Amino acid sequence: MGLIEAMHLGFMQRALAAGLLVAVMSGLLGVFVVQRRLSFLGAGLAHAAFGGMGLGAFVIVATGLLGSGIGLLRHPLWIAVPFSLLAALAIAWVRANTRLSSDTAIGVFFAVSVALGVLFFSIIPPDVNLGLSLMDLLFGSILGVTGSDLVVIAVVAVVAVAFLTATWGRLSYATFDDELARADGVATRRLEYLLFACAALVIAVSSVVVGIILMAAYLVIPAASARLLARTLTQMSVLSVVLAVVSTVAGLALSYLVDVPSGSTIVLTQAALFLVAALLARR
Amino acid sequence: MSEGAPGAPPLHLHRVLVRLGEAIILEDVSFEIEPGCFLAVVGPNGAGKSTLVKVALGLITPQRGHAALFGTVAGASPERVGYVPQLKTFDRSFPATALELVVSGLRRSWPTRIGVAEREQARAALARVGAEHLELRQLARLSGGELQRVYLARALVRRPSLVLLDEPATGVDFLAEHDLYDLLEGYQRDTGASVAMVTHDLAAARYHADRVLVLNRRVHGFGPPDEVLCEPCLERAFGHHGHHHALAF
Ligand SMILES: Nc1ncnc2c1ncn2[C@@H]1O[C@H](COP(=O)(O)OP(=O)(O)OP(=O)(O)O)[C@@H](O)[C@H]1O
Ligand SMILES: [Mg+2]
Secondary structure (H helix, E strand, O other): OOHHHHOOOHHHHHHHHHHHHHHHHHHHHHHHHHHOOOHHHHHHHHHHHHHHHHHHHHHHHHHOHHHOOOOHHHOOHHHHHHHHHHHHHHHHHHHHHOOOOHHHHHHHHHHHHHHHHHHHHHHOOOOOOOOOOHHHHHHOOHHHOOHHHHHHHHHHHHHHHHHHHHOHHHHHHHHHOHHHHHHOOOOHHHHHHHHHHHHHHHHHHHHHHHOHHHHHHHHHHHHHHHHHHOOOHHHHHHHHHHHHHHHHHHHHHHHHHHOOOHHHHHHHHHHHHHHHHHHHHOO | OOOOOOOOOOEEEEEEEEEEOOEEEEEEEEEEEOOOOEEEEEOOOOOOHHHHHHHHHOOOOOOEEEEEEOOEEOOOOHHHEEEEOOOOOOOOOOOOEHHHHHHHHHHOOOOOOOOHHHHHHHHHHHHHOOOHHHOOOEHHHOOHHHHHHHHHHHHHOOOOOEEEEEOOOOOOOOHHHHHHHHHHHHHHHHHOOEEEEEOOOHHHHHHHOOEEEEEEOEEEEEEOHHHHOOHHHHHHHHOOOOOOOOOOO
């Protein structure tokens, strides 16, 4: 079956829709991740999401929710999202109120979350069918995106894009120079908490699609390529979203044509575009 | 918008105490200036001059006492204050043009797209400081003096009623050093604004300021330049007493 016919298949349409939503929100968020040097936060929160998924899966099995008729309630995301949110706020708090750097705080949550995830997944009896495998969690399963996954992703995408566009001017100002922004009445501390919370939401739902291992790439590579070519932050933001969308569409198509997991083809497409950007910017 | 009482002093500090960590940086600092005043703040390195400016901006909240601008609490009306920081601490990897920085001074937020009217205003501000040719240059690639000019344009573009400048002459080759003062005095004549400037240039303070504040943790003198910039007063502030640094270039 050719690529065009394949696009009539429900799972391919859901994959494309999920991929585009993830591309747009992570492309936009990525601008602030890159400019604020938070790529480790991206990786850390993806792993926090893994811990949250483990906890979620355990709670669902232990409370018998798995047998319930409501599809959304059976999804461990309901636990993983608040779990990641808490981790993000805790990291922001440690960063603001202790002498520890955010790297140290992230490093701790990173390890604890993975340890928790492994613990919970190992105590769930192997015969229980959760509808998601460990491999899917690690590497994503864009072709396995369900209708209810898509609903959750769409809701988060709307919230994240609305937040990022509404605060873009103040967030950028604070990113440029925190003190200058504060002198002009911008509540930079509060904005940072909101940004971290937004990152937690985006990363938790996106990692269902792209997997926790490759999540950081989505946040960093398109924005970094955009940075190489842009002269203003506006240009960088637009370009980052465009590059994220292009690499998602191209990566999905490639994945179908050569029958390779899409997470890998998307990230490799991002990397190829980064290389092109680096060559163009060398002038 | 908080306008404050009419005729309220542009800048008023009352018994301000600032402690950062263990150290007392400012102690019992009180003074006020009248509208239209040109205040020079002088004192040795580490005297607390930049800290004082940050208190006036509302960036640092004093542990004791208070700071008021135009009769309202410091930090409450940022649109009335134009600030030139001593250290340009902005993120050097941030893609930004000089024009955008100036427009951020107009909007108090980072610009997405710049409108025609804003562009004109920003260009005029850059022209006033002799930096119109820098408009589209990347900030990270500007020299220290070029950057200083752009920051000055950014502070003045919003037509503030109080200009707070922390060592604005550093690195700027303003012709015969008079251009900067001409510019500020011209701005004051046009708008009736007040200026508070931290400087190490005692001669300029003597010549241009209406009021001089000699600071070294405490207020060592406050008044007209010819009264305050006298030997004994400067000796107390700059001499060995309460003087931390030994290095003088
Ligand atoms: N965040 C901080 N924590 C602790 N001490 C600080 C902090 N910031 C400044 N200081 C100290 O406060 C003192 C006053 O600093 P400030 O920057 O106000 O001095 P200054 O008069 O502007 O000096 P300069 O002429 O060198 O610019 C210095 O001794 C400095 O080391
Ligand atoms: Mg200083």
